[in-house]
Amino acid sequence: MRVRRAILPWLLLFPLAGFVARPAAASGLAFVMNSDSASISVIDMTTLKELRRIPVLRQPHHVVLSPDGKSILVGDTVGNQLLFIDPHTGVVQKRLPCADPYQLGFSPNGRFLVVNGLARNQVDVYDAATMQLIKRFPAKTMPSHLAYAPDSGRVFVSLQGTDRLMAIDLHDMKVLWSKHVGSTPAGVLWHDGKLLVADMGTDYLAEVDPADGRVLRHIVTGKGAHNLFMGPGGKTIWVDNRVAGTTEVLDAATLQPLRVYHIPGGPDDLAFASDGKVWITRRWAEKVAVLDPATGDYATIDVGRSPHGIWLNQPAPVTLKIALGLAR
Amino acid sequence: MPDPFDLAAGWLQGHLLVPLLYRLDMMDWEDISYGWAVFAMYGAFQVVLTFAVCLPLERWRPVERWPDRKAVLVDVLYTVLSRVGVLPVFTFVLFYQAQVSLNGWLADQGIIPPTLESLFPFLLGRQVLTFCIYAIILDFADYWRHRVSHMLRWWWALHSLHHAQRQMTFWSDDRNHILDDIIAFVWFGAIALLIGVPPLQFPLLVLVLRFVESLSHANVRLSFGALGDRLLISPRFHRAHHGVLAAGQRSCNYGAVLPWWDMLFRTADFSREYVRTGDPSGEEALHTGSYFQQQWAGLRRFGRAVRPRGARRAVS
Numbered sequence: 001m002r003v004r005r006a007i008l009p010w011l012l013l014f015p016l017a018g019f020v021a022r023p024a025a026a027s028g029l030a031f032v033m034n035s036d037s038a039s040i041s042v043i044d045m046t047t048l049k050e051l052r053r054i055p056v057l058r059q060p061h062h063v064v065l066s067p068d069g070k071s072i073l074v075g076d077t078v079g080n081q082l083l084f085i086d087p088h089t090g091v092v093q094k095r096l097p098c099a100d101p102y103q104l105g106f107s108p109n110g111r112f113l114v115v116n117g118l119a120r121n122q123v124d125v126y127d128a129a130t131m132q133l134i135k136r137f138p139a140k141t142m143p144s145h146l147a148y149a150p151d152s153g154r155v156f157v158s159l160q161g162t163d164r165l166m167a168i169d170l171h172d173m174k175v176l177w178s179k180h181v182g183s184t185p186a187g188v189l190w191h192d193g194k195l196l197v198a199d200m201g202t203d204y205l206a207e208v209d210p211a212d213g214r215v216l217r218h219i220v221t222g223k224g225a226h227n228l229f230m231g232p233g234g235k236t237i238w239v240d241n242r243v244a245g246t247t248e249v250l251d252a253a254t255l256q257p258l259r260v261y262h263i264p265g266g267p268d269d270l271a272f273a274s275d276g277k278v279w280i281t282r283r284w285a286e287k288v289a290v291l292d293p294a295t296g297d298y299a300t301i302d303v304g305r306s307p308h309g310i311w312l313n314q315p316a317p318v319t320l321k322i323a324l325g326l327a328r
Numbered sequence: 329m330p331d332p333f334d335l336a337a338g339w340l341q342g343h344l345l346v347p348l349l350y351r352l353d354m355m356d357w358e359d360i361s362y363g364w365a366v367f368a369m370y371g372a373f374q375v376v377l378t379f380a381v382c383l384p385l386e387r388w389r390p391v392e393r394w395p396d397r398k399a400v401l402v403d404v405l406y407t408v409l410s411r412v413g414v415l416p417v418f419t420f421v422l423f424y425q426a427q428v429s430l431n432g433w434l435a436d437q438g439i440i441p442p443t444l445e446s447l448f449p450f451l452l453g454r455q456v457l458t459f460c461i462y463a464i465i466l467d468f469a470d471y472w473r474h475r476v477s478h479m480l481r482w483w484w485a486l487h488s489l490h491h492a493q494r495q496m497t498f499w500s501d502d503r504n505h506i507l508d509d510i511i512a513f514v515w516f517g518a519i520a521l522l523i524g525v526p527p528l529q530f531p532l533l534v535l536v537l538r539f540v541e542s543l544s545h546a547n548v549r550l551s552f553g554a555l556g557d558r559l560l561i562s563p564r565f566h567r568a569h570h571g572v573l574a575a576g577q578r579s580c581n582y583g584a585v586l587p588w589w590d591m592l593f594r595t596a597d598f599s600r601e602y603v604r605t606g607d608p609s610g611e612e613a614l615h616t617g618s619y620f621q622q623q624w625a626g627l628r629r630f631g632r633a634v635r636p637r638g639a640r641r642a643v644s
Contacts, residue, residue, distance in 0.1 A: 036362075036363075036366070038455075039453075053453070055445075055452040055453030057443060057445060057446070057452075078431070079443075080431050080432055080434070080435035081435075097435045098435060099432035099433070099435040100432045100435075117432065119429075119432075120429065120432045142356055160355075160356045161356050183353055183355065184353075184355040184356050200355045200358075201350065201353050201354075201355040201356075223350060224346070224350055224355065242346065242355075242358070243346055243347060243350045243355075245342065264342065265338060265342060266338075266341070266342060266346070283338075283362070284337070284338030284339075284341045284342050284362060285335070285338050286331070286334055286335070286338070305331070305334050305366070306362065
């Protein structure tokens with residue numbers, strides 16, 4: 001039991017929870033949220049064929065693995081539902097009412113589930129065990145992405161409409177600060193004791209001090225820097241540049257660019273597969289790119305309209321340190 | 329295989345809209361712009377398809393021949409504005425926001441707003457069937473909106489702009505006063521919120537329905553036969569609604585796509601042949617004015633209609 005308690009927090013990491021908690025009998029499925037087709041594409045990761053589509057009420061955007069690894073949670077924003085789906089089979093387990101669940105993530109200690117309501121300008125903090133709403137924070141405007149501090153004490157939410165980053169204290173349940181960090185901030189990543197924020201209205205990441213929200217410096221990537229992810233091994237950071245149509249790899253230690261891949265069609269979320277490939281949703285192309293980082297070539301898979309979140313049940317193995325951006 | 333309209337919308341989004349939004353520092357509109365791009369692509373195709381089908385039909389068997397078609401040109405502008413222009417953005421943004429706010433509030437109360445799919449779970453994933461049911465409900469709602477717009481004096485003052493066209497063609501479907509459009513939007517928005525219509529899920533089927541509506545206005549001698557006319561509204565059936573003797577409260581055949589509601593509520597008239605169209609009670613600007621002249625004339629008529637009875641008499 002003690003071992004399980006010790007391991008549990010390591011399994012609850014967002015946004016890279018999928019890389020940490022690997023289902024024992026992974027069947028090699030990729031789940032792609034077709035946000036404007038009201039469906040989730042289920043793809044065989046070996047054949048790269050779409051097997052079927054799970055119908056969703058309205059608009060699925062993001063996805064996260066539950067702390068116990070038994071479900072993936074999909075937020076259906078316009079449908080106001082959280083769907084719980086079996087990560088091995090794709091069977092819908094249950095649907096819970098939830099107001100405008102856009103981006104969502106469990107805290108590293110597994111205690112909280114934070115749900116951003118982008119259209120309703122709110123950040124909801126749920127008790128992850130009971131799914132009871134603990135507190136709702138008004139968040140003007142357009143709360144989109146989020147990242148936790150490694151100790152689960154704070155969550156940082158980007159506010160796209162007002163160019164801000166907001167810090168919420170999860171112990172006292174209060175807003176610590178809300179600061180301008182650039183233009184249309186989107187993806188947020190905890191990295192080396194700092195925060196990296198992708199400023200979609202610019203061509204750079206803002207490095208932000210998590211203590212007070214000060215912008216420390218800018219790291220130029222590409223036009224429309226939208227989302228960023230820690231790579232497997234913890235030595236790289238991957239940035240999707242929406243306007244430039246590129247995916248850029250940075251050295252995690254120096255934040256210097258290593259390589260740029262041309263991924264047209266609005267690259268958005270990405271996920272790292274156990275075979276080393278990188279799966280990237282292309283919002284306006286109705287496709288997923290499966291990139292071979294070694295060659296730069298990518299295969300494409302047709303999916304539904306406006307594919308957004310993606311989750312693989314055969315992800316690349318990642319330790320907590322790497323997922324949190326602590327590895328150097 | 330991706331939908332070609334979506335790919336075209338994606339191209340528009342990636343090559344034109346997003347770079348423009350980036351330049352204008354408006355990247356928070358990026359999702360909305362994609363929704364508009366999808367609507368605009370389908371709207372543009374609607375216009376092209378309608379043109380390609382209806383124009384040959386109008387040339388082949390016209391009901392009327394006119395020495396010049398200048399009065400038709402303004403209807404082309406109405407169509408483009410309505411189907412490709414800013415109206416879809418306005419509709420999309422407002423409807424989306426209203427739907428999110430209302431349904432989100434209900435979700436806070438632990439209620440998932442009813443939708444056809446939640447009431448009848450077997451519909452989940454059966455998008456064509458679901459859409460057909462949504463379409464029937466909305467067509468029923470539109471029948472009553474249209475009928476009431478003829479019954480109320482102030483509303484008819486606005487709606488008469490649609491009926492003023494003496495050279496009715498397939499372009500005339502979108503010829504509406506902007507206030508009439510807004511009322512229709514609120515009407516549909518309310519119904520759609522109640523039944524949870526997801527507008528972006530069915531663009532192709534919306535395209536088909538809009539095509540039927542455009543065709544029903546075409547200047548063509550075309551009927552679908554005794555049975556067909558009772559299943560789908562034909563140009564012959566709808567022309568009776570636009571007849572000079574049917575303007576205002578005396579009208580018939582109010583349906584947009586399905587004639588069933590007219591049959592059910594006894595407003596169907598299958599007997600009328602290809603009648604002259606127009607509204608003799610309207611001023612000339614409503615018939616042949618420019619876009620803005622028509623809008624202004626409609627507003628004036630609306631003003632007269634809402635004025636108290638005594639004041640109306642004093643003026644006249």
